[in-house]
Amino acid sequence: MEISTPLMQDSKKVLLLGSGELGKEIVIEAQRMGIETVAVDRYDMAPAMHVAHRKYVIDMLNGEAVKSIIKRENPDAIITEIEAIDTEALIDLEDSGYKIVPNANAVKICMNRIDLRRTAAEKVRLPTTKYGFAENEEEAKKICKDVGFPCLIKPEMSSSGHGHVLVSKEEDVENGYRESISHARGKGRRVIVEEYVKIDTELTVLTYRYPTESGIKMNTFSPIEHKRPSYFYVESWQPSTVDDKTIQLAKDYALKIVEELGGVGVFGVEIIKSGDRVLFSEVSPRPHDTGMVTMASQNISEFQVHVRSAIGLPTPQVDIVSPAASHVILAQTSKWNPKFINIDKALNIPGVQIRLFGKPYSYEHRRMGVVLATGKDTNEAIERARKASSIILVG
Ligand SMILES: Nc1ncnc2c1ncn2[C@@H]1O[C@H](COP(=O)(O)OP(=O)(O)O)[C@@H](O)[C@H]1O
Numbered sequence: 001m002e003i004s005t006p007l008m009q010d011s012k013k014v015l016l017l018g019s020g021e022l023g024k025e026i027v028i029e030a031q032r033m034g035i036e037t038v039a040v041d042r043y044d045m046a047p048a049m050h051v052a053h054r055k056y057v058i059d060m061l062n063g064e065a066v067k068s069i070i071k072r073e074n075p076d077a078i079i080t081e082i083e084a085i086d087t088e089a090l091i092d093l094e095d096s097g098y099k100i101v102p103n104a105n106a107v108k109i110c111m112n113r114i115d116l117r118r119t120a121a122e123k124v125r126l127p128t129t130k131y132g133f134a135e136n137e138e139e140a141k142k143i144c145k146d147v148g149f150p151c152l153i154k155p156e157m158s159s160s161g162h163g164h165v166l167v168s169k170e171e172d173v174e175n176g177y178r179e180s181i182s183h184a185r186g187k188g189r190r191v192i193v194e195e196y197v198k199i200d201t202e203l204t205v206l207t208y209r210y211p212t213e214s215g216i217k218m219n220t221f222s223p224i225e226h227k228r229p230s231y232f233y234v235e236s237w238q239p240s241t242v243d244d245k246t247i248q249l250a251k252d253y254a255l256k257i258v259e260e261l262g263g264v265g266v267f268g269v270e271i272i273k274s275g276d277r278v279l280f281s282e283v284s285p286r287p288h289d290t291g292m293v294t295m296a297s298q299n300i301s302e303f304q305v306h307v308r309s310a311i312g313l314p315t316p317q318v319d320i321v322s323p324a325a326s327h328v329i330l331a332q333t334s335k336w337n338p339k340f341i342n343i344d345k346a347l348n349i350p351g352v353q354i355r356l357f358g359k360p361y362s363y364e365h366r367r368m369g370v371v372l373a374t375g376k377d378t379n380e381a382i383e384r385a386r387k388a389s390s391i392i393l394v395g
């Protein structure tokens with residue numbers, strides 16, 4: 001395979017649908033390899049737009065808009081960086097010969113909690129929490145009773161914990177159901193109800209499919225571990241401290257679901273450990289936010305592997321080079337042109353690096369950056385990352 005020169009005839013080109021912080025790192029890795037990059041998002045000055053060759057601001061839920069940009073750019077690979085994209089447009093584009101990463105059907109399944117749970121639990125037969133589906137208050141009551149209290153109601157389509165409602169008794173189900181669907185993406189009324197389990201720890205098994213001369217191969221990274229104070233990611237570390245049996249099971253589930261989803265690129269398979277149960281939770285058909293730690297812990301990051309797979313290049317092996325941790329930098333308020341204070345103090349801690357995403361405005365709890373830290377072991381790395389992120393203020 002050849003790579004020509006960006007911005008010239010026969011350049012290799014990737015187009016990102018979604019230009020957030022993960023997209024920014026994907027673009028940086030593509031740039032390093034001499035690949036032309038195009039960043040698309042619904043708002044201007046999104047993180048990946050700062051580093052891409054070109055950008056477009058469109059409504060990605062509008063299939064005509066998505067198609068017209070892609071047909072104009074004619075990229076070698078289209079990387080879906082977020083869930084809120086018109087998936088029918090992706091299917092049409094794939095049918096007419098465009099390469100969607102990982103593939104249009106995987107993107108469609110993974111953005112939908114009901115389709116994904118059916119695929120994982122009923123088709124691939126992975127162990128999951130007890131669950132049921134509902135599309136009105138009455139059904140929700142029945143399903144919550146079947147699943148048992150407490151249970152968690154999640155909209156069919158949402159991300160980052162939006163619309164997760166914990167319900168502890170029958171009288172709260174109606175309100176819980178309404179609250180949940182009010183946070184759904186689009187007008188969907190369907191929800192998944194899951195048994196609420198006590199989480200001891202969580203893993204992300206980054207699993208990737210890459211092309212070789214003898215066909216597609218699969219591999220996993222060493223699992224990343226994360227504990228969450230709420231439903232969204234705050235800190236992660238690698239290597240994980242869980243026992244070998246859990247790691248083996250987690251990797252086994254990850255390979256099975258990713259094999260079923262197919263295509264090429266990195267997938268973030270989320271696994272929950274609760275007592276002696278190891279459960280498949282969900283999967284992102286793209287690099288994972290908890291995987292930002294791989295920029296410090298591995299010789300090849302999740303972003304580099306994704307780019308290579310997308311354009312048809314192999315990554316036979318990835319190694320951990322140091323224990324490392326990541327910790328998010330969140331905004332406290334809404335503000336255009338936010339400032340980051342005490343960066344100098346944070347960088348005074350050995351082993352600490354900082355990534356500021358360049359988002360043009362903040363709002364409460366918006367992720368604005370991440371601290372990466374290495375250490376002699378994961379505990380030291382976690383402590384360093386926590387300390388650095390606690391020093392940095394966004395204002
Ligand atoms: N059934 C459950 N019981 C307890 N906690 C859960 C359950 N499902 C999800 N969670 C917690 O909520 C987080 C977000 O849930 P997830 O299904 O991954 O949604 P999202 O797509 O928003 O990331 C998980 O990482 C986990 O910490």
Ligand SMILES: [Mg+2]
Nearest residue numbers: 160161270282
């Ligand atoms: Mg998740």
